[in-house]
Amino acid sequence: MQDWLPAQLHASPLCEQALTHRSASGTNYERLEFLGDALLGFVIGEWLYRQFPKASEGDLSRLRAALVKRETLASIAREHRLGDHLRLGTGELKSGGYRRDSILADTVEALIGAHYLVLGDDATRDFVLTLYGNRLRELPSAESLKDPKTRLQEFLQSRGLPLPEYTLLETRGEDHRQTFRIACRLKAYDLDVEAIGTSRRKAEQATAESALAQLQAMGAIS
Numbered sequence: 001m002q003d004w005l006p007a008q009l010h011a012s013p014l015c016e017q018a019l020t021h022r023s024a025s026g027t028n029y030e031r032l033e034f035l036g037d038a039l040l041g042f043v044i045g046e047w048l049y050r051q052f053p054k055a056s057e058g059d060l061s062r063l064r065a066a067l068v069k070r071e072t073l074a075s076i077a078r079e080h081r082l083g084d085h086l087r088l089g090t091g092e093l094k095s096g097g098y099r100r101d102s103i104l105a106d107t108v109e110a111l112i113g114a115h116y117l118v119l120g121d122d123a124t125r126d127f128v129l130t131l132y133g134n135r136l137r138e139l140p141s142a143e144s145l146k147d148p149k150t151r152l153q154e155f156l157q158s159r160g161l162p163l164p165e166y167t168l169l170e171t172r173g174e175d176h177r178q179t180f181r182i183a184c185r186l187k188a189y190d191l192d193v194e195a196i197g198t199s200r201r202k203a204e205q206a207t208a209e210s211a212l213a214q215l216q217a218m219g220a221i222s
Contacts, residue, residue: 004080005111006127009118016087018110021103023089029110036113040068043128047136062146063139067132073105076131082107148208155212155221161188164211166204169194182207189220 002010009015014032022028044067048060055063066072077083083098086107097103108131116124129136146154149164156163170181180200184193184207193210197203215221 001080001082001085006115006119006123009111009115012114012118014114014117015111018114019082019085019107020087021089021092021097023092023097024087029107032110032113032117033106034113035116036109036111039112039116039124040109040128043125044068044132046125047129051136066140067135070101070105072135073108074101077104077108148205148212152208152212155215156186156188159188162186164208166207168200179203184208184211186211186215189215189218191215 005015017027018029018032020028022030041064044064045060048055048063048067052060052063082104086098086103088097088103092098092103112124112128115127119127152164165185165187167183167185168180169183172179172181179196179198180203181194181196182200182203184195184204185191191211191214193207193214195203195206195210197206212221
């Protein structure tokens with residue numbers, strides 16, 4: 001870790017605390033993670049605001065969400081082999097906690113919080129942006145981050161067409177393992193599609209994705 005963490009942070013007791021899960025000690029990373037989460041959102045938000053002066057609030061929010069989500073942070077943690085340095089309780093260690101996205105993501109945020117307390121705001125801003133590296137240079141378009149239901153609705157609205165109608169056709173399984181079958185109807189195109197998901201929301205998103213694919217196949221979407 002000494003090759004990417006500043007020496008002052010590496011030598012600080014806060015570094016060890018940032019790597020300590022609550023299963024290992026009462027003095028753990030949770031408070032630092034709370035602070036780091038707030039700092040991360042601010043640093044990434046400020047960077048996006050300055051980098052994309054013409055982007056809408058919605059676009060900026062989607063880009064920030066993609067950058068600070070658990071999966072992104074866990075990926076950063078794996079790049080730096082943070083899992084090898086975590087202090088975990090016996091149970092978490094046996095269950096593979098050092099590989100778990102949630103723990104890895106929390107640890108990155110805790111290190112950001114510790115970095116701020118040791119080195120201050122300007123250095124922490126640079127630290128965060130360095131951690132993200134190519135992820136900032138290779139951002140997807142904000143449009144591509146919109147979920148299928150939003151993209152389908154905006155497509156229809158832009159053409160003054162009726163909005164999609166979603167209907168629950170069937171629910172199967174026990175309460176904790178249900179599946180939902182949803183139909184989506186597009187009146188303007190006389191198009192009906194169905195999909196199944198483990199939640200109603202996921203099923204609706206799947207039908208919207210299928211509807212978009214069919215509209216593209218029809219040539220309605222370029």
